[in-house]
Amino acid sequence: MSASRTVRRLVATGLVAGSAVAVSAMPASADDGHHSGRHHQEYSRVVLGDIQYNSPGRDDYSNRSLNGEWVEVTNTGRRAVNLDGWTLSDRDGNRYRFDDLRLAGRATVRVHTGYGRDTRTDVYQDRSDYVWGNHSDRATLRNDDGRAVDTESWGRDRDHRYGDHRYDDRWNRR
8 A cells, every 4th residue: 555545544534533522522402403413592582462551440640550551571482581671661762671580481571560579470660650551652672782672552553563473372462
C-alpha cells in the first residue's frame, strides 16, 4: 500500500472517530428525536383572554366595582413566561406594568382595576378610577421589549384582533 493511501485512511479514520466523540458529547436535550436532528423548542404564547370591561352593577367607584372590571392574560404554551416589564394598556394611555410575575404554562392571570393583594391568579392595578371604556376601548398587551403581542377592541371603533389566535379550544373566549 502506498504511503499517501495509508495517510488518507488514517485521516479518514481520525475524522470518523472525532465525529463519534463530538456526537456523544452533545447534550441529550439538543435533539428530541422527532425533527431530523434539528433542535426544536416549544415557545409559550401569551394572549389576552376574557375581558370584563363593564363591571356588573352600578359604577359607584367602590373597590368592589373597580375590581369588577378586569382583563385576563393567558399563557397558551407549556413553558412558564416571566411577565416582568410587560404592560397592559387602554386606548387612552392608562398602563399597568407587570412586576416579576411568572405565568405558568397553560395558566391565566386576571388583571383587576382596583386595589387588592397580588397572587398567582389575580393582580391589581391599584387604581381608584375605571380604566376600560364601557362603550368602546382597546386593550393592548406588550412584551418587555415594547412589542405589541396581542390586542382586543370593542365598541363603535372596534378594530380586528391582532395576530393569529389558533390555540386549544379550552382557551377560547366565551
